[in-house]
Amino acid sequence: MDKKILVTRSSIPPFKEYIDEISDIWESHWMTNMGEKHQKLQAELKGYLGADNIDLLVNGHMALELSLQALGLSEGEVITTPFTFASTTHAIVRNGLEPVFCDIDPVTFTIDADKIEDLITDKTVAILPVHVYGHICDIEKIEDIAKRHNLKVVYDAAHAFGETYKGVGVGNFGDVSCFSFHATKVYNTIEGGAVCYRDKKFGTLIYQLKNFGIKNEEVVDGIGANAKMNEFCAAMGLCNLRHLDEEIAKRKKVVERYRQHLENIKGLQLAVAQKGVTTNYAYFPAVFDESVFGEGRDDVFKRLADNGIGARKYFYPLTNSFDCFEGRFDASKTPVAMQISKRVLTLPLYADLALEDVDNICRIILEGH
C-alpha cells in the first residue's frame, strides 16, 4: 500500500466546533484551575460514566499516582500486573511502594485473580489491576479478596472508558478507578484523566493533591503535585464527548470487519466478548502462536511495517522486564504474561479506518498463515 496507516488516529471534533467552545475563554481569561469548562466536563462525564464521584486530572498517570497517595499508601507491597503500560508500575514505584507481579489470565490478559492470594504477605496494602484492552478484570473475586484481607483496590481503567459490567459503569468498582483521556484513547481531552471513587474524603484529598496539596489560601497540608486539567483540554473533552457514541459505533464496524477475516484462524487468538460487559472497541489485539499460525508476531509486525502499516507490540516488554528495573524483578514468575507479551500485536483501530484498509491489513497478515 502507498499510504501509511498508523496504529491509531486521534478523534478530533470539527475545527469550528472547538473554536466555538473555547471562544468564551477569551472573555473570561480563565485558562486553568478548575474553571467553567472543567466543571462542565466533570458533570457531563459523571453522567456518561454513571459514576457516583469523579474528579478530573491532567492525565491518566497522575490519576494513578495521586490515587495511591490519597489512599494513604506510602509503604508496603501492591499486587499488580506486568502486562500493562509503563504508567501502572511507575505509579506504584514512584509512591515508594513495591510492585508484586501477579500473572495474567490467558484469555482476557487481565490479572489472574486466582493467583492473587498466594502473593499476599503482611506487607500487602493494595491490589492494582488493569482492565486490559477493555476486558474487565474478575471484579467479584478481586472484591472478595480485598475485603477478606483488608486491601485497597485501585483499577487502572485507562482502556475501559464508558464500559459497563452488569449495567454498572466500570468506574464504580474498587476504591478508585483511573481513566486516561490521552489523545490515543477511545475518548480524549488531548491529555487528561479522571478518577472515579467511592469515599468522599478521598475526593477532597485528590482535589487538594492535584493542586499542590493546598487546602486553602493559608494552609498547605499535603505534599501534592500539579495535576489539574486546563480549560483548553476540558473544552476538547466537551466537544469529543458529543461525538463519542458515533465514534464508538464506527470502531465497532472496524472491529467486526477484522473479526470477519481473522476469527477462526488457527494459531490466532483474538479478544473475547465477556458476559455482562458492554465494550468500547478500544483495541484489537491478535496473539500469534507461531507453531500453529506458521509465523511469529515479529514476522507479522515486520511485514505490516514494510507495507506502511503500524501495528503495536502492546504490551511488550512487560513492565517487570524494563531496563529501569534491571535485576529487581523476575519476569519468569509471570510466564503467561511473558508468553502473551512476545506474541501479541494490537492492530490499527480508529473510528475513521476504512473497511477496505482493514481488508488489506488482514490480507497481509494472513500471507504468513
Ligand SMILES: *Cc1c(COP(=O)(O)O)cnc(C)c1O
Ligand atoms: C494510557 C494508559 C495510562 C496512562 O495514561 P496517560 O493519560 O497517558 O497518562 C495508564 N495505564 C494504561 C493501561 C494506559 O493505557
